[in-house]
Amino acid sequence: MRKSRTMIVVFLTPALIFFGTVFLYPIIRTAVMSLFHVENLTSGMSEWTFVGADNYVRLAQTSLFRTSMWNLFRIWAIGGAVVLGLGLMFAMVLNSGLRFKRFYRAVIYLPNIISAVALATMWLQFVYNTRFGLLTNFFKTLGLDGLAATEWTAPGNKFWALLFAYSFGMVGYHMLIFSSGIEKIPAEYYEASAIDGASILGQFRHITWPLLKGVTKTNITMWSISSVGFFVWSQLFSTVTTDVDTISPMVYLYNQVFSAGNAVTERNAGLGAAVGITLGVLVVLVFVAVNTLIRDDEMEF
Amino acid sequence: MKRIVSLFLMAAMLLAVVGTVSAESKTIVYWSMWEAAEPQGQVIQKAVDAYMAETGNKVDVQFKGRTGIREGLQPALDAGTVIDLFDEDIDRVNGTWGAYLMDLEELAKASDYEATANAGLMAAARTSGGGTLKSIPYQPFIFNYFYNVDIFEEAGIDAVPTTWDEFLDACQKVKDKGYIPVTSDDAYILCTLGYHLARLVGEPQVDKIVKEGLWAEEPAVLTAAQHLADMAEKGFFSPTIGSSVWPTNQNGELALGDAAMYLNGSWLPNEVKAMTGPDFKWGCFSYPALEGGVTGTEAANFGGQVYGINVKSEVAKEAFDIILKVTKGEFDLMLSQESIGIPADANNTEWPAMLAGVRPVFDQTTTRYNWAAGIENNPDMTPFIKQELQKLCAGSITAEDFVANLEAASNK
Numbered sequence: 001m002r003k004s005r006t007m008i009v010v011f012l013t014p015a016l017i018f019f020g021t022v023f024l025y026p027i028i029r030t031a032v033m034s035l036f037h038v039e040n041l042t043s044g045m046s047e048w049t050f051v052g053a054d055n056y057v058r059l060a061q062t063s064l065f066r067t068s069m070w071n072l073f074r075i076w077a078i079g080g081a082v083v084l085g086l087g088l089m090f091a092m093v094l095n096s097g098l099r100f101k102r103f104y105r106a107v108i109y110l111p112n113i114i115s116a117v118a119l120a121t122m123w124l125q126f127v128y129n130t131r132f133g134l135l136t137n138f139f140k141t142l143g144l145d146g147l148a149a150t151e152w153t154a155p156g157n158k159f160w161a162l163l164f165a166y167s168f169g170m171v172g173y174h175m176l177i178f179s180s181g182i183e184k185i186p187a188e189y190y191e192a193s194a195i196d197g198a199s200i201l202g203q204f205r206h207i208t209w210p211l212l213k214g215v216t217k218t219n220i221t222m223w224s225i226s227s228v229g230f231f232v233w234s235q236l237f238s239t240v241t242t243d244v245d246t247i248s249p250m251v252y253l254y255n256q257v258f259s260a261g262n263a264v265t266e267r268n269a270g271l272g273a274a275v276g277i278t279l280g281v282l283v284v285l286v287f288v289a290v291n292t293l294i295r296d297d298e299m300e301f
Numbered sequence: 302m303k304r305i306v307s308l309f310l311m312a313a314m315l316l317a318v319v320g321t322v323s324a325e326s327k328t329i330v331y332w333s334m335w336e337a338a339e340p341q342g343q344v345i346q347k348a349v350d351a352y353m354a355e356t357g358n359k360v361d362v363q364f365k366g367r368t369g370i371r372e373g374l375q376p377a378l379d380a381g382t383v384i385d386l387f388d389e390d391i392d393r394v395n396g397t398w399g400a401y402l403m404d405l406e407e408l409a410k411a412s413d414y415e416a417t418a419n420a421g422l423m424a425a426a427r428t429s430g431g432g433t434l435k436s437i438p439y440q441p442f443i444f445n446y447f448y449n450v451d452i453f454e455e456a457g458i459d460a461v462p463t464t465w466d467e468f469l470d471a472c473q474k475v476k477d478k479g480y481i482p483v484t485s486d487d488a489y490i491l492c493t494l495g496y497h498l499a500r501l502v503g504e505p506q507v508d509k510i511v512k513e514g515l516w517a518e519e520p521a522v523l524t525a526a527q528h529l530a531d532m533a534e535k536g537f538f539s540p541t542i543g544s545s546v547w548p549t550n551q552n553g554e555l556a557l558g559d560a561a562m563y564l565n566g567s568w569l570p571n572e573v574k575a576m577t578g579p580d581f582k583w584g585c586f587s588y589p590a591l592e593g594g595v596t597g598t599e600a601a602n603f604g605g606q607v608y609g610i611n612v613k614s615e616v617a618k619e620a621f622d623i624i625l626k627v628t629k630g631e632f633d634l635m636l637s638q639e640s641i642g643i644p645a646d647a648n649n650t651e652w653p654a655m656l657a658g659v660r661p662v663f664d665q666t667t668t669r670y671n672w673a674a675g676i677e678n679n680p681d682m683t684p685f686i687k688q689e690l691q692k693l694c695a696g697s698i699t700a701e702d703f704v705a706n707l708e709a710a711s712n713k
Contacts, residue, residue, distance in 0.1 A: 042379035063710050064681045124546050131541070131553055151544035154695070155688045158544075239547050240488035241677070244684045255680050258372055263677035264392040 027280075033273035041257055041269040048270070055274035065275070068247045075163060075248070076227040083167050084219055087174035092208065094175075095182045105179070109172035116169070120236035123165040128152040153237075158245035162237045170226075174219050181215030182208065217294050224286045228279045249275050328359045329616050329623060331386040332374060334606065337364040340571070340639040341440065348632035352623055358616075360623060374398065378611065385614040386623060391604040392671060394436050395429035402435040403610040408621045409434055417629065417647045422605055425669050436607035439628040440636065441643040442567045443585075443663050444492065444602040444670075450582035450658070452480050452561040461586035463598055465528065468589040472537040475561045483532070484539035484560035485694075487687060488547035492564050492602075494690050495676030496588040497525040503595035507675040511682055514711030516704050526693060526700035528591075533696035543695025552576050564588065567663075570655040571641035584658040587666070600668035605645070685710040 034055055036048035059065045090108055094101050111119060127134045130151055139148035152161045189207050198206070231250040238246050241261060257272035259265045331349070335342035342364050349360045365373060370389055378384060378401050388394070395402070409415060414437070415423055422438040430436060448461075453471070456478045462468040472482035485493065498507045501521040510519050532538055539545070539554055551569070554560035556576035563569065570583050587598035608624045610617050626632055628645045637644040641653045643663065652660055677683045689706050692698045698706070 040375060040379070042376040061712060062681055063712055064684060125549065129549065130544065131549075151541065153546050154544035155691055237546065238487065238684075241491065241687055242680075242684045243487070244688045247684055259393075259397060259680075260371065261677055261680055261683060263672045263675075263680075263683075264390075264396045265678060265680050267397070 030273045030276050033270055034277045036270045038269040038273070039267055041267075041272075051270065055268075055271045056278070058271065059274055059278065064244075064247065065249070065252055067244055068249045068252045071159065071246070072227060072230065072248055074159070075166070075230055076224060079163050079167050079170075080220070080223050080227070083170045084174055084216075084223060086167075086171045087219070088178050088212075088216075090171065090175045091178035091182055092204070094179060105175075108175055111169040112172050114169075116232045117236060119169055120165065120233060123161070124153065124237065127165075128161055155243075155245060158237065158243060162233060162246050165237075166230075166233045170223075174223065177219050177222070178212065178215060181212045185211050213294050217290055220290050220294075221287060224283060224290075228283055249279055326357045326359055327616050327619055328361060329385045329619050330361045330383050331363070331620075331623065332370060332377075332384050333362060333364050333387070334367055334370045334389045335364055336366045341636060341642075344632060344636045344639050345627055347635070348627045349623065351632070352626045356619070356622070358619055375401075385611055385616050386608060386620040387611070388439075388606050388608045391426060391429050391436065391438060391607045394607050394609045395426070395431075398609065399431070399435065401609070401611055401613075402430070403612045403614065403617055405434045405437060405610065405621070408610075408617065409437070412621070412625060414625070419645065419647060421603070421667070421669075422645070425604055426607060428669075436609045437624050437628060438605040438607045439624075439633070439645040440640070441605040441645055441663075442603065443643075443659060443666060444564070444566045445588060445659075445662055446562050446564050446586050447555075447567075447569050448562045448584045448586065449555070449558060449560075450584040452478070452558070453584060456480070456561075461584065462589050463587070465589050465591050469532070469535075469537075472532065472535070472562075476536060481539045481554055481560035482537040483542075483562045483564075484545075484550045484554045485542055485563060486545045486547035486550045487691065489563075489565055490542065490690055490694065491676050491683070491687055492673045493529070493694075494525060494686065495674035496564065496601075496670070497528065497591070498522065498676065499600070499670055499674035500588065500591045500594040500596055501525060504670050504675045506595075508678050511676060511679040511686070514682075514708065514713045516707040516711060522707075523700055523704050526703040529690075529693055530696070530700040530703075533694050538694045538696075540695075543691040543697065548572070556581075567643060567656060567659050568640075570653075574641065574655075581655070583655050585662045587662050596668055596670075599666060600670055601662075601666045602670040602672055602674065603663070603666055604669070682707075682711060 033048070035050060035052060037051050037055075038048050040047075094105055098104065130136055130149070133152075135150070135152060136148050139145070139150075151157065185208065190203055193203050193207060229250060230248040231254065234246045234248045234251045237243065242251055242255060253272045253275040254260055256275070257267060257269050259267045333342065333345060335345060337343070337346065346362065349362050352358070353360055367389075370387065371393070374384070374387055374389075375398060378398075387398075389398075419438070419441060422441055423434070426436050426438050427434050452475060453461075456471070456474040458471050458474055460467075462471045475482040495507060498510065498521055501524060502519065506519065506521075509515060510522060516522050539550055539560055541550060541554075550560070551563065551565070552573055555563045556573040567585075570577070570581075574581075587601060590597035608628070610620045610624075614620055627636070630646060630648070633644050633646040634649045634651075636642060637649060638653055641655050643652060643656060643659070671678075676686065685707060689698065689703050689710075693700070693703045
C-alpha cells in the first residue's frame with residue numbers, strides 16, 4: 001500500500017494539536033512557572049517575578065515539605081509492599097480453584113466502589129474512635145486494656161492509622177490486575193509442573209512470578225502514580241488544618257497555591273509548580289528504575 | 302381621520318418600545334460560598350426568589366461551597382467569567398480577592414446602609430478593605446469560649462471567669478463534679494495557643510513569632526506553654542485532646558454533656574444542634590485576661606462572611622440590592638433563626654435563644670483579632686505547632702520540650 005504523506009498529516013494533526021494543548025503546554029508552563037514567584041495561579045506572565053531556582057531551594061530547606069516527601073516515601077514503599085503483596089496473595093488464592101471465587105473477589109474489591117470520603121469517615125469516626133470505636137471495643141473484649149486505650153489518631157500514630165485505612169481500600173484494585181495476569185497463564189504449565197513434583201512455592205517461583213513480571217511492572221507504576229497524587233485521604237484525615245503525620249507533597253502544593261488553611265496566608269503558585277515538577281521527575285525516575293530492574297520481554301506465552 | 306389614526310398608532314408603538322426597554326430585566330450572577338442544602342443556602346435562595354419576584358430581574362445563583370469558591374472564583378474572574386456578586390470570609394474576600402472588589406462607599410451611603418448595621422463589623426470591613434468599604438458583612442460571628450450552662454450551675458460557678466486564676470478555679474470546680482473542663486479538636490486547638498499568646502504579647506507579636514521562628518527568643522511562648530502544661534497536669538483538658546480529629550469531641554464530649562467548655566465560633570450551637578437538642582443551655586465568655594497581658598477580654602476574633610461586588614460588574618446597583626435583601630429585615634432575621642446565627646441588621650434585635658449568652662460578649666468586644674490571633678499565619682509551621690500543642694495539652698511533653706521542638710522545626 002502506498003503511503004500518503006497528506007493522509008498521515010491529516011490524521012496526525014488533530015492528535016498532535018490535542019496532545020500539545022492538553023499535555024505539552026501545561027507541562028512547559030508549569031516548568032517555567034516553577035522558576036517564578038507567582039501570587040495567583042491564573043495571573044498573566046507579566047505579573048510573574050523571576051526567582052531562578054529559589055523555589056526549589058526553599059522546598060529543600062523547608063522542614064514541612066521534607067516531612068511531606070518522607071511521608072510520601074513511606075506510603076509508596078511500605079504501603080506498596082503491603083498492598084501489592086496482599087493483592088498478589090489474594091489473586092493467587094482466588095485463582096487456585098477456590099469455591100465462590102467471584103464472591104470473594106467482589107468482597108475484596110468492594111472498598112474500591114465506596115467513596116473515599118465515606119471510607120475515611122468510617123475509619124476516623126468509628127474504627128479509631130477511642131470512645132466507642134471498633135478497635136477500642138475489640139481490644140476491651142479481649143481484655144487487652146493497654147491496646148484498647150491506644151489513641152490511634154494521636155501524633156505519631158496517625159500516619160500508620162492513615163496508611164492502614166488507605167491500604168485497606170487499595171488491595172482489591174491491585175488484586176484484580178494481578179488476577180488478570182494469572183488468568184492468562186496456561187493451566188497446563190501448572191499441571192505439568194505438578195506431575196514433575198513441583199511444590200506450590202516452586203510453581204510460584206518458576207512459573208507465576210516470571211510470567212507476571214509485566215503485570216507487576218504495571219502495578220508498581222500504577223501504585224507510584226496514585227501515591228504521588230496522594231491527596232484526598234490526607235485531607236480527610238486532617239479535616240481542617242494540615243497534620244505533620246498526614247501531609248503529602250500534593251497537600252503542601254494545594255496549601256501553597258490556594259492558601260487553603262483557615263488563616264488567609266501568602267500564596268505562591270510558583271512554589272506549587274516546583275512541587276509538581278519535583279513529583280513529575282520522581283514518577284519518571286520510578287518508571288525508568290522499574291523498567292530497568294524488571295524486564296518482561298524475555299518470555300512469550 | 303387617517304392622520305389621527307396613524308398618529309395614534311405611532312404613539313402606541315413608541316409607548317410599547319419605551320415600555321419594553323423599561324421592563325427589560327437584568328441578570329445578576331451570584332457565586333455563593335454556601336451549599337444549596339445548608340440553612341444559609343436555603344435562606345439566601347428564598348431572599349433571591351423574593352428579589353426576583355419584586356424586580357423582575359433574574360439572579361443566577363451558583364452555590365459553590367467553601368472549597369469550590371476558594372479554588373474557582375479567582376481563575377473564573379481572570380478568565381472573564383461574568384460574576385457580579387460573591388461572598389466568603391471577610392479576610393479572604395478583602396485580602397485574597399481585594400483587586401476584584403468594587404468600592405461600595407457610595408452605594409452604601411445611597412441606601413443609608415450603616416444606619417442599621419453593626420458598627421464594629423463595618424469598621425472591620427473597612428480595615429480589611431484598606432480603609433474603604435469594599436465588602437458588606439453578614440452572618441457575624443465571634444470566637445470565644447462556649448460552655449454548658451447546666452454544668453457550670455451544677456459546679457457552683459456563679460460568674461464566668463475573666464482572669465486566668467478564675468478560669469483555673471472554674472476548671473477545678475467542673476472537674477470535681479466529674480466533668481471534663483475543657484475539650485477541643487484538632488481543627489480548633491491552635492486557637493487556644495493563639496489567644497493565649499495574643500493575650501500576653503498582642504497579635505502582631507504572635508505573627509512575628511510564627512513567621513520569624515521566635516519560639517525560644519520570645520519568653521511569652523514558654524509562659525503560655527507552662528500555663529497549658531499546668532492545665533494538662535491538673536487534668537483540665539479532655540483525655541482525648543491529643544488525638545481528636547474534628548468534629549469528634551465537638552459532637553461527642555461537648556454536645557453530649559461530658560465536657561463543659563470549648564473555644565470555638567458562634568456557629569458551634571448550629572453545628573451540634575442535632576446532638577444537643579433544643580434544650581441545651583449555651584453560655585459564652587471571653588478568653589480570660591492574663592496578668593501583665595497586652596490585650597484582655599475586650600479582644601477576640603470576630604467577623605463574618607462578607608459580600609463583594611465585582612469591580613467590572615455592570616449591574617452593581619442590582620447586586621447591592623440583593624445584598625440589602627439578604628442582610629436587612631426579614632431575610633436577615635430568617636438567616637439568623639435558621640442558622641442559629643447573629644443578625645447583621647441592628648433592627649433585628651431578637652437573637653436566637655441559643656445565642657442569648659453570646660450577646661454580652663459580642664457587645665463588649667472592641668478589639669479584633671484575625672483568625673486564631675495569628676498563630677496560623679505561617680502555613681509551613683502550622684502543622685508543627687498543632688502537633689506539639691496536641692502533645693503539650695495531652696501531657697506527653699513539657700513546656701520546655703514544646704519550645705525546643707518548635708524552635709527546631711522553624712527552618713532557621
